[in-house]
Amino acid sequence: MWVDLKACADLIPAASALNNRFAQETSYLTDAAFVALVEGATLALAAPGGEAFLIAFDQDGDYDSPNFLWFRERFARFLYIDRVVVAAAAQGQGWGRRLYAELIETAKALGHDRIVAEINIQPPNPGSLAFHERLGFAAVGERALSLDKVVRYVALEV
Structure with a gap:
């Protein structure tokens, strides 16, 4: 059902554009930076039509995101959700x-005991916060990344 973005260059431009439509929640990336992110990820999945994607790293990832590094300082093994994006027209369709069900199965298969992520609480992202809470993610910390950006760190034991 899922397409591996690492193996399907045809979907990269659409996924990169989708990422940038949600840059406030994810962060803007040039096409080259998006390709590098995908290539370095442990898992980069997309819906066949490109309406949704998920990018995740394990604890050994070569990634310098301050949020990823926060988790690396605290947990020995994990899968870190760097970004998950669903096109506006495809939201509410599951x-x-x-994507998260596939991620959980992958985490178990790789021997990980937790999946981690950060959620913006300033600027607020109430939809993401509610989504993660429904799936059983629990808060494990908060951090101000700048005067106008605060994130909540969450984890799901698998």
């Missing part, structure tokens, strides 16, 4: 839940 893409996020299905």
Whole structure:
């Protein structure tokens, strides 16, 4: 059902554009930076039509995100959700839940005991916060990244 973005260059431009439509929640990336992110990820999945994608790293990832590094300082093993994006027209159709179900199965298969992520609480992202709470993610910390950006760190034991 899922397409591996690492193996499907045809979907990269659409996924990169989708990422940038949600840059406030994810962060803007040039096409080259998006390709590098995908290539370095442990898992980079997309819906076949490109309406949703998920990018995750394990604890050994070569990634300098301050949020990823926060988790690395605290947990020995994990899968870190760097970004998950569902196109506005596809929201409410279960893409996020299905991506997370696949991520949970992958985490178990790789021997990970937790999945971690950060959620913006300033600027607020109440939809993401509610989604993660429904899936059983629990808060494990908070951090101000700048005067106008605060994140909540969450984890799901698998």
